Amino acid sequence: MKKKLLILLSAVMAFSLILSACGGGDAAKPADPGTKVETPAEGEKPAEGDSGLNTEGLNKATDPSKAPATAAARKDTVILGVPAPSGVFHPAYEESSYDVWVNDLLFTTLLEIQKDGSYAPHLGDYKVSDDNKTITFTLKDAKFSDGKPVTADDVVFTLTLLYDKSYDGPSDAFAYAPVVGAKDYKEGKAQSISGLKVVDPKTVEITLEKPSVLSLDVFGATGILPKHVYESAYKPGDLSKMKDTFLNPVGSGPYTLEKFVPKQEVVFKANPNYFLGAPKVPNLIYKATTEETNLQLVQTGETDGDTFISATLDNVEAIREFGFADLMLNPTNGYGFIGLNHKDEKFSDKRVRQALVYGLNRQDVVDGVYQGLADVINIPQSKVSWAYTDEVNKYEYDLEKAKALLDEAGWKVGADGIREKDGKKFTITFTASTPNTVNEVLIPIAKENYAQLGIDFVPDQMDFNALLDKVEKGNFEMVFLASALTPNPQISQGTFRTGGNQNKYFFSNPRVDELYKLANEEFDLEKRKAYYKEIYQITNEEVAQIFLYQRRDTLTTNSRIQGFDTSPYKDFTADAAAIQIQ
Structure with a gap:
């Protein structure tokens, strides 16, 4: 969803690493909407074990009549739960x-x-x-x-x-x-x-x-x-x-500020002077909620929906059991990845990096963590983006192909089953934050998969701040992290351009550098799209990172409220003037 690029242009680049500190392995923010279908259409995916759940779109309420009386009694007011x-x-x-x-x-x-x-x-x-x-x-x-x-x-x-x-x-x-x-x-x-x-x-x-x-x-x-x-x-x-x-704002938006009670609520009144017409809902309230309260407040009718309910199977099932709630599921504005230190000699050969992708069962990792509410990805871009391309190597799990690539790169299996080259054993130290739910699933799978390749995979677990310090100093070999995505794909230059301010992995490719420069100087969308397509193809081919997943966010609303039409980039606030109470 849109997150004000004014902030993201600087804050994302400065703090994208911090996203992986959260328990789910990336940004702790889940907030978006979904469509209930019997047979998913193209682009729609059923969650694991649940063919009725549309994991990319709107899941409509099954029984709006179950709406709590508390919510139904509000005729001119919508209350949305948000973090304070x-x-x-x-x-x-x-x-x-x-x-x-x-x-x-x-x-x-x-x-x-x-x-x-x-x-x-x-x-x-x-x-x-x-x-x-x-x-x-x-x-x-x-x-x-x-x-x-x-x-x-x-x-x-x-x-x-x-x-x-x-x-x-x-x-x-x-x-x-x-x-x-x-x-x-x-x-x-x-x-x-x-x-x-x-x-x-x-x-x-x-x-x-x-x-x-x-x-x-x-x-x-x-x-x-x-x-x-x-x-x-x-x-x-x-x-x-x-x-x-700050507390006396005057603007030209669809609402005006009526009252702000810190850690409790923000009360808005419709702006009759709004240039697109006064909002259809006269009163809008943001009620401060937490992970502990947000689901319950929707259920009881104290709120008409929530922007921040985590996209877990338990939460999704609970929302659907309400009967009266519409649930939107969208890909989140971020992705999980395994960073490789490109200065490490053993990763210098592209064939080795590719073998590490082919030889890791990424689907097992993603399903083990998110149970159908995330996708394996192959480029650092959301598939709903105008810049997205699918014309890249998918790196389907293939141990035999991974072994062949390692053989070609000169890494031969030794007597103890561990590959070696020039007298050096193939050992990977995996720097991992703990606690971290992704690492809890990733480590045993990677250890087993890479052992089958003849690679000794050694986890080095520590708290997140210690991990971040190692990454900042370049003192790591392999690490799991997550990064934010923004509507403007040019932001990723900070990660993939030589010397970029978020290029902690020392990836460098002259053509990628040139393409980012060309893309930043071009305003024509189709021309820019061609530049980014080539960037994604190169970063995929060269394995700039081992791309892992893009998970889901939620937007939950009482079905009496209609008009929200969100995406990973378009926030619910964009529809505030258009929503209606039915």
Whole structure:
């Protein structure tokens, strides 16, 4: 689902490793929706042992009449369970998904994420110049919740804030959107940013120093602030007062903030001035829930749904037993993988790396952990993405092929059954965090599979912080981790480009480096798709990582609430103005 690229552009790259600290082996966040079918259609998969469950789409309520009376009595209010927001209700400073979900309702962005991760015009249309250095946004007729019009001045004001020398929010606009004049402004050599130009009240022209497709994520995914409200808190070089505005947000989104009670609830009222029309549900409430309470509150009717119920078979079965609940299951915004240290001499031969993939029964690992609620993957991309390709090696489990590759690479089975080359035994030290449910399944399977290949697989288990320290220092051979995915596939350059800030595995391929550069300078979607396709084919062929799985997230809603249409990239908040109570 969409997670405000303003955050993800920096936070994902800085913290993607941390995802594997969670008990399920990757991001602890499950939140999305699903379709109940007797015979799954193409692309739909039944869970293990349950042909009635659609694991990729909507599973509709079987008996809406079972809806609890408490929920049915609410005629003009929808209550959704979410993990507690922290109260950073400002689009330039939001750090967590939970604050993002609040800001999504209060503020409007120039562009919006589609279900496949591509962009579409929202508050503004845009065009890109032939040299890909100038982006022109044309605003639609819109008003802020106080009735004042949204203008080009508001857009420039909002974006200028991101380049201020005292800005300490999560966006790294300088890195991803190098605007002409931004450096001079930051250094106090100019009073404004020359590359941010107000052409007329409805038109903004932005000029970049060099083409960067990531700039759309900064410009298009940042909620627009009303200058007349926030300018009193804006002093160039000193944004300290901006944080005083967090609990008094004013925007142009579908709702306004009525009340915020920390760790309890956020109460919204429909914004009659919303440019797409007032929401159909007058009152919307986010109720703070936890893993211990979220399922029960849906069952009793205290909430109309929840965004964060873990996608386990037990939870899925419980939700379906309610009868009245719609359950959406979507691939999560992340994937699990085994990282190889490409500086390690034994991994230097591509045939060895490929043998390690062929020789590991990844399907057994994935099924053992997620019981049908995850897929084995072969590239670092979600299959719902516009950039996805299936034209890669699937590496089906094949011990004989793995053995042949190792033989070709010069690793011969010794008298003790362990392969050796140049007098060195083939031993892999597997750095593993504990407790970790993925490692609990992965280690015994890998140990057995690799023993059949003549490889001594030795787990070295430790707490996650110790593991992270080893990875940061490059002091590892093989490790299981998980990483986030974002709508913009360009973000993965940090992991797979030579010297990338998240390339902890020392993978390096000149063609991949060149392709990422070409892709970042190109705004045409089809041309970019071709670049990413080749990137994925190379990373698959070269085994940049051993790609393992993409699991599921859930969105659970009382069937009396209709209108949510989410995906891994498109959050439930995108439909807030359209949902209806039946």
